[in-house]
Amino acid sequence: MENIxxxxxxxxxxxxxxxxxxTDLTQIIFRDIGFHLSEEELELFTDKITEAKFQKQCKNCDMxxxxxxxxxxxxxSKVTLAVSLSELQQIEDLLKGTLFQVxxxxxxxxxxKN
Structure with missing residues (x-):
């Protein structure tokens, strides 16, 4: 972990x-997935989370x-993840916290510099 x-x-x-x-890219890792993203891609990912919140949830699901x-x-554009509502909220926190700090x-x- 000394290289990060x-x-x-x-x-x-x-x-x-x-x-x-x-590089200006940031490595984001959650579950068993890693993304190497620019600041713009982090913002886009956060927007995609906002869109995902409007999806209808399962009703009477056993899970x-x-x-x-x-x-x-x-x-x-060719990668979509299947996530639960709690995972979506945690991913949102991870991305927003990362964006804020970046x-x-x-x-x-x-x-x-000035």
Whole structure:
């Protein structure tokens, strides 16, 4: 873990940047999935979560709150994830926390350059 700079984490995952790679991309990992995303893609992913919240949930489902009936579109147009409502909320927290920290770091770095 010494090759990363942790940005944000919660119960479902972690976001970080690699120290040995010169890039503005952020690594987001949750469940067993990893995404390497730009700030714009992080914002797009957050928008996709907002859209997914309007999907109808299963009624009388035997799986209850663990039902993965929500289809979450990712910034990669050919990749969609099946998630539960609780996972969707945790992914949203992970992405919003990451975006906040990325933008804050960028702002602080810009101020320190001047």
């Amino acid at each position: 700079i942790k940005i944000y984490d919660n119960a479902i995952g972690i976001s970080f940047q690699w120290t040995h790679i010169e 209850g709150p663990n039902c993965k009936s929500i289809l979450l579109q990712t910034p990669l 933008k804050l770091n960028k702002y602080i770095n810009d101020i320190c």
